Amino acid sequence: xxxxxxxxxxxxxxxxxxxxxxxxxxxxxxxxxxxxxxxxxxxxxxxxxxxxxxxxxxxxxxxxxxxxxxxxxxxxxxxxxxxxxxxxxxxxxxxxxxxxxxxxxxxxxxxxxxxxxxxxxxxxxxxxxxxxxxxxxxxxxxxxxxxxxxxxxxxxxxxxxxxxxxxxxxxxxxxxxxxxxxxxxxxxxxxxxxxxxxxxxxxxxxxxxxxxxxxxxxxxxxxxxxxxxxxxxxxxxxxxxxxxxxxxxxxxxxxxxxxxxxxxxxxxxxxxxxxxxxxxxxxxxxxxxxxxxxxxxxxxxxxxxxxxxxxxxxxxxxxxxxxxxxxxxxxxxxxxxxxxxxxxxxxxxxxxxxxxxxxxxxxxxxxxxxxxxxxxxxxxxxxxxxxxxxxxxxxxxxxxxxxxxxxxxxxxxxxxxxxxxxxxxxxxxxxxxxxxxxxxxxxxxxxxxxxxxxxxxxxxxxxxxxxxxxxxxxxxxxxxxxxxxxxxxxxxxxxxxxxxxxxxxxxxxxxxxxxxxxxxxxxxxxxxxxxxxxxxxxxxxxxxxxxxxxxxxxxxxxxxxxxxxxxxxxxxxxxxxxxxxxxxxxxxxxxxxx
Amino acid sequence: xxxxxxxxxxxxxxxxxxxxxxxxxxxxxxxxxxxxxxxxxxxxxxxxxxxxxxxxxxxxxxxxxxxxxxxxxxxxxxxxxxxxxxxxxxxxxxxxxxxxxxxxxxxxxxxxxxxxxxxxxxxxxxxxxxxxxxxxxxxxxxxxxxxxxxxxxxxxxxxxxxxxxxxxxxxxxxxxxxxxxxxxxxxxxxxxxxxxxxxxxxxxxxxxxxxxxxxxxxxxxxxxxxxxxxxx
Numbered sequence: 005x006x007x008x009x010x011x012x013x014x015x016x017x018x019x020x021x022x023x024x025x026x027x028x029x030x031x032x033x034x035x036x037x038x039x040x041x042x043x044x045x046x047x048x049x050x051x052x053x054x055x056x057x058x059x060x061x062x063x064x065x066x067x068x069x070x071x072x073x074x075x076x077x078x079x080x081x082x083x084x085x086x087x088x089x090x091x092x093x094x095x096x097x098x099x100x101x102x103x104x105x106x107x108x109x110x111x112x113x114x115x116x117x118x119x120x121x122x123x124x125x126x127x128x129x130x131x132x133x134x135x136x137x138x139x140x141x142x143x144x145x146x147x148x149x150x151x152x153x154x155x156x157x158x159x160x161x162x163x164x165x166x167x168x169x170x171x172x173x174x175x176x177x178x179x180x181x182x183x184x185x186x187x188x189x190x191x192x193x194x195x196x197x198x199x200x201x202x203x204x205x206x207x208x209x210x211x212x213x214x215x216x217x218x219x220x221x222x223x224x225x226x227x228x229x230x231x232x233x234x235x236x237x238x239x240x241x242x243x244x245x246x247x248x249x250x251x252x253x254x255x256x257x258x259x260x261x262x263x264x265x266x267x268x269x270x271x272x273x274x275x276x277x278x279x280x281x282x283x284x285x286x287x288x289x290x291x292x293x294x295x296x297x298x299x300x301x302x303x304x305x306x307x308x309x310x311x312x313x314x315x316x317x318x319x320x321x322x323x324x325x326x327x328x329x330x331x332x333x334x335x336x337x338x339x340x341x342x343x344x345x346x347x348x349x350x351x352x353x354x355x356x357x358x359x360x361x362x363x364x365x366x367x368x369x370x371x372x373x374x375x376x377x378x379x380x381x382x383x384x385x386x387x388x389x390x391x392x393x394x395x396x397x398x399x400x401x402x403x404x405x406x407x408x409x410x411x412x413x414x415x416x417x418x419x420x421x422x423x424x425x426x427x428x429x430x431x432x433x434x435x436x437x438x439x440x441x442x443x444x445x446x447x448x449x450x451x452x453x454x455x456x457x458x459x460x461x462x463x464x465x466x467x468x469x470x471x472x473x474x475x476x477x478x479x480x481x482x483x484x485x486x487x488x489x490x491x492x493x494x495x496x497x498x499x500x501x502x503x504x505x506x507x508x509x510x511x512x513x514x515x516x517x518x519x520x521x522x523x524x525x526x527x528x529x530x531x532x533x534x535x536x537x538x539x540x541x542x543x544x545x546x547x548x549x550x551x552x553x554x555x556x557x558x559x560x561x562x563x564x565x566x567x568x569x570x571x572x573x574x575x576x577x578x579x580x581x582x583x584x585x586x587x588x589x590x591x592x593x594x595x596x597x598x
Numbered sequence: 599x600x601x602x603x604x605x606x607x608x609x610x611x612x613x614x615x616x617x618x619x620x621x622x623x624x625x626x627x628x629x630x631x632x633x634x635x636x637x638x639x640x641x642x643x644x645x646x647x648x649x650x651x652x653x654x655x656x657x658x659x660x661x662x663x664x665x666x667x668x669x670x671x672x673x674x675x676x677x678x679x680x681x682x683x684x685x686x687x688x689x690x691x692x693x694x695x696x697x698x699x700x701x702x703x704x705x706x707x708x709x710x711x712x713x714x715x716x717x718x719x720x721x722x723x724x725x726x727x728x729x730x731x732x733x734x735x736x737x738x739x740x741x742x743x744x745x746x747x748x749x750x751x752x753x754x755x756x757x758x759x760x761x762x763x764x765x766x767x768x769x770x771x772x773x774x775x776x777x778x779x780x781x782x783x784x785x786x787x788x789x790x791x792x793x794x795x796x797x798x799x800x801x802x803x804x805x806x807x808x809x810x811x812x813x814x815x816x817x818x819x820x821x822x823x824x825x826x827x828x829x830x
Contacts, residue, residue, distance in 0.1 A: 056789035056811045062768040067679060074686040081698055090694040090701055093686045202800035244791035366801045370786055371793035410767040410786045422740065423653045423759055424733060428783075432659070435784035436803070461688055517697035 006298060007305040013039045013275075016297050016311035018282045018326065020044075021106020022570065023556035023577045024317030025264040026164075029234065030581045032273035034589060039309060040276040041299050043077075044103030049262050053109070053251030055244065061409040065249040070110050072100040072319075076281075079321065079470040080458040083515045085338065089471045091461050097517065098524040099249065100319045104278070107319060107524055108260040108570070112248040112374025112406060113224035115167045115258075116567035117158045117575070119385040120151035120187040125396075125563065133391055139479055143348055143449045144396065145562045148534040148543035149579060151187045157578035158571060159190055162222075165258035166230035166238045168375075169193040169222035183219050183379070185387045195227045198241065203367045203439035204378040207359075207403030210497040216380045221402060222571075223375030224258040232258075234267040245407040247374030257374060278302060283465055284330040285314055285553065293552045294332070300465065312592070313552050313584075320559035324349075324455050324529035325470040333530075333540050333549050336454050338473075344540045346455035348528040349472065350564045351516070353399065353445035353480040355488035355508040358415050359495040361437045362502055368436065369408030377404030380494065383487045384566040385446070395482040399445030399566040401491040408435070415440065418505040441495060443487045445510075447527070447564035450477045455529045476510035484510045525569050527561040532576075534596070542596040544588075545580035551594040554580055605631050608640045609647045609663060630669050630773065636676035637707060642714050643668050648725055649717070650762045652732045660779040662762050670765030670774030671710070680707035702750070706757055713754030716746035769810045778816045781808040788816070 015031050017024045020042035028038040047053075063069050072095070080089035101107030121128040124146045129138050138144055171192040172182025179192075197220035200208070208218035225241035232238065241256040255262055268274050279302035286295045286308065296310035316323045327333055327345045336347035361367070380401040381387060390396060407413060415438040416430040458471040476484075488508050495504045509522060533539030536548040545560060547553040556577050558569040565572060583595060635643055650662035650671075662668075674680050682705035694701045702709065717724070721735050721744070738744050740759070742752040765774030767781070769789060775781060781788055788808040796804060808816035 055791065056813075059789035059791055060769050060771070060811060062764055062772055066764065068684055074684060078686045083695070083697055087695070088692060090692060090698045091686050091688065093700050094684060096699055199798040201797050205800065240794060242791065243793040243797040245793075246791060364801065366803050368793075368796070368802075368804055370791065371797040371804075376797075408786060410780055410784055411764050414763075423736070425655045425657060428654055428657065428659070432783050435786075460690065515695070515697045517699075519697070519699045 005306060006308045009308045009310070012296070012310040012312070013037045014311065015039070015313045015315060016041065016309050017315045017317050018297065019106060019317040019319070020104050020276055021101065021317065021319070022108040022260045022264075022574060024106070024315070025260045025268065026574070026577055027315050027317060027556065027581060028274055029264050029268040030585060032268060032271045034585050035273065036589070037273050038275070039311070041280040041282050041297065041309070042104060042276055042278050043281040044278065046278050047104050047251070047261070049251055049253055049255055049259065054253035055246070058250055058253050059244065059246045061411050065409060065412060068095050068099060070101065070103070070249070070251060071095060072102045076464050077322070078463075079472050080461055081472045081474070081518045083473070083475040084452065085473060089458055089473070091469065092518055096519045097522050098526055099521070100321065100524060104265065105259055105261040109251045110249050111570055113165070113257045114375040114568040115162060115165055115222050115224045116571040117186060118151065118565050118567060118572045119185060119387070121386045122565050123147045123149060123151055123154070128386060129396055132386065138396055141450050142396070142477065142479055143451055145533060145538055147562055148532055148539070149576070154575045154579055155187065155190060157582065158575035160233070160578055161571060161574040163194050164232050164234065164263050165224040166195050166226040166232055167193050167222055167224055168195040168197055168227040170197045170220055172219060181219060183381050184217050185381050185384070193222065195230060198223050198225065198227055198373060198376050199243070200378065201367060201371060201376065201405045202365060203405050204376070204403045206365070206498045206500065207439060207441070207494060208378040209499065211378070211380050211494050214494060214497060216382050216494070218378045218380050221375050221377045221379050221404065223373065225373040225375050226256050226258065232263055234264060236263045236267055238262070241373050243371045243373050243376065245370045245372035245409065247372070247406055281465070282326060283467070285316070285326060285332055287331065287550065292550065294550050313554065315554050315556065317556045320526050320529065320557050321455070321470060323555060323557060323559045327530060327540070328457050328470070329467045332553065333547060335456060338451055338454055341451055344531070344536070344538065346529050347538075348449035348531045348562055349453050349455045349474060349526070350447040350449045350528045350561070351474060352523040352525040352564055353447050353476060353484045353510045354522045355443035355445065355484045355491070355506065355510070357441035357443070357488065357491045357495050357504065357506040359439040359441065359498055359501050360415070360417050360434055360503045361439060361498070362500040363437055365500045366436050367405070367438060369405055369413055369438065369440070372406045372408060374406050376406055377402045383490050393482070393486060395479045395486070397446035397448055397480065397483050397566065399443045399483070399487045401487065401494065402442050402444060403439055404442060405440065410435070417503050439495070439498065441491050443484060443491050444566060444568070445480065445484045445487060446566040448477050448479050449528060449563040453477070475516050481508075481510045481512050484508045485512075525558065525564065527558040527564045527569060530555055530559040531562040532560040533562060536598045542594075544583045544595045545576065546588070546595050548594075548598050552592060554584060556580065603632055603634050605633070605635065605643070605669065608643050609668065611644060635672045637680065638668070638672045638675070642711070643672070645714050645718060645725075646671060648732065649736070649758060652736045653759055653762045654766055655729070659783040662766055665766050665779035666774040666776035667762050667765035670768065670772055671761045673773045674761060675707040675710055681705055700753070702753055709754060709757050712749055713746065713758070716749055716751070717754070720744050720746060770814065771811050778808040778810070782816065
């Protein structure tokens with residue numbers, strides 16, 4: 005029952021994170037009145053994230069004070085369709101955000117571009133390895149947009165963030181010390197790479213000896229005083245070690261509040277309403293368009309906000325949930341393989357390697373930053389020959405030093421007891437002498453990994469919870485095992501290494517668990533493409549079924565990359581906004597024929 | 599002078615109003631000693647201290663209870679976390695697979711209270727056992743080989759161990775990590791973190807002693823004086 009209908013706005017934007025604020029910035033400057041509905045509160049780097057109070061591991065990293073509240077919004081989870089899905093009663097495997105800036109305030113700042121071949125994955129593999137190469141149980145598909153089309157938008161987001169790194173491919177020219185596998189970039193990173201700690205330096209030396217191509221991790225932890233194209237001022241990173249799970253009070257980690265919100269908040273066409281939870285997107289009588297959104301406002305009233313354009317900028321999972329509870333698009337049915345909303349949910353495949361070093365190597369792990377480390381990308385995407393390997397995809401190997409927070413950073417060699425005196429001694433002896441590797445692997449889509457609505461549990465507004473059905477595909481188990489062995493080889497070749505241990509979270513015989521943190525890289529479920537039978541939105545991010553609904557974020561990814569999603573999803577956002585501004589606004593219609 | 603209440607006395611198994619000598623500087627109970635526990639009963643506090651000190655025993659560095667872990671757990675259980683903040687508790691409840699995570703209808707405070715009582719019933723001689731005996735009992739608890747009736751013993755152990763570890767290493771504003779016991783042990787300098795000019799000084803120990811959010815000065819950090827950077 006709607007308590008109130010508001011005057012119509014040009015654009016209503018669901019969610020005040022990276023993509024939502026950017027959408028408002030770009031469309032407000034096109035003369036369109038934009039209203040953002042953000043379910044969380046206002047907060048700001050200067051007042052909410054300043055040290056030393058922010059540097060409270062218990063409060064922010066372990067009690068999740070900046071994150072989504074599961075009491076208000078959660079999902080149910082099962083590994084496969086034969087199980088009863090049960091509620092995610094606590095956060096664990098992934099940490100969606102809430103409040104101004106969304107999850108964009110507590111990211112690590114690892115800013116990547118997809119490989120050109122990633123975006124044309126099915127076509128690329130079939131061309132290189134033959135039509136039958138991709139395993140039958142994978143619903144891998146092309147994104148419908150190419151690297152060349154995205155390049156200027158990926159580049160612009162790097163400039164918004166003041167990204168720090170070293171180019172590997174500048175307009176087709178190989179650059180020493182960068183990523184030799186990256187697609188051609190029109191311009192170098194706006195800022196020089198980060199300083200490297202000893203752990204990452206030793207890893208890079210070992211990788212080079214093995215003939216690999218190490219380079220500094222591209223970083224949105226800024227390395228010099230910098231003004232972004234919107235006029236935001238960023239400061240050099242202090243390597244404080246409170247990055248992921250924390251906001252940055254130093255104005256050194258690019259986030260949506262300082263990089264975008266501060267530059268648009270006073271604009272006459274901009275409005276943001278906090279504590280405003282969108283319940284559903286409303287459709288016109290013929291169902292061809294959306295008429296606006298119904299939301300619960302800060303006073304608990306149910307309000308209808310009419311709009312010409314609806315932009316869905318919630319976190320990937322909640323965009324899909326909103327579509328399902330609003331009846332947008334056709335829900336995916338794993339029995340028949342028909343329908344698209346909820347189809348091709350995928351995640352990230354993570355393995356970890358620990359290198360324990362001799363006492364003379366003092367790593368000072370607390371001197372860290374979210375995107376600090378050395379990368380080897382030789383085994384990511386299709387950067388290596390897959391013909392004899394029996395899997396597709398890959399991952400980067402990082403020797404990272406992003407924190408030494410002492411509750412969460414307790415590396416001990418294999419075989420150490422889990423508690424007690426021997427454990428205590430091992431924690432003490434290894435804290436300053438350890439190198440932390442991750443294998444950050446791709447995640448392929450399958451017909452059995454999907455999102456739909458739960459039949460049992462509801463949220464605080466009585467809507468069914470989202471239900472996630474997910475387990476690691478065999479393809480990804482093999483991939484992670486392969487790349488992890490390469491990481492172990494690098495670790496074993498490091499100078500001063502005493503021992504190496506490793507764990508593949510997608511190991512054969514194990515199941516994906518929603519308990520231990522892996523990554524907040526939930527992707528897919530509302531994927532983009534060129535065929536309405538296998539995608540929810542067209543290649544411009546526009547819904548096939550409702551042409552004035554535009555969808556943003558990692559829910560668009562048809563399968564997950566071996567890279568972190570923020571760079572790619574912001575490239576897609578600027579690509580969508582380019583077509584919105586330069587085509588759709590003047591002539592609203594479906595931008596592609598179904 | 600006699601105190602109305604003493605946490606230290608409780609944990610030493612003395613009467614709660616015993617007269618004690620002046621607490622040494624930075625003693626674990628200096629700040630909270632004369633305040634009653636917020637959540638724990640004296641008996642629960644004594645049981646917890648024994649359990650926590652089996653998980654993190656005393657060596658060259660303080661034991662869990664010496665570092666204030668019992669105070670930490672008391673504050674946590676009395677506060678939002680103990681009361682179920684960040685926990686979705688809508689019924690129905692079903693037993694799930696380990697991959698589906700916590701599915702008990704208990705907030706952490708109930709889990710700890712019920713678990714401590716169940717542990718007391720299952721292992722009434724724990725307090726009398728020697729260190730090796732306690733470790734053997736803890737091993738059985740940690741491996742899920744203890745019968746707590748309706749309560750999964752492993753869920754209690756997991757919560758107990760998580761809290762103990764957190765209490766040993768969290769910022770002292772939360773009541774544990776007294777005297778920066780945990781931070782000094784590993785060499786973590788704390789909340790005042792600014793390493794722009796130090797991160798690429800390889801193999802040099804950071805010379806500053808720990809300091810937490812409250813700006814209480816730490817000790818010497820057990821750290822040697824800084825020396826010139828050298829590649830190993």
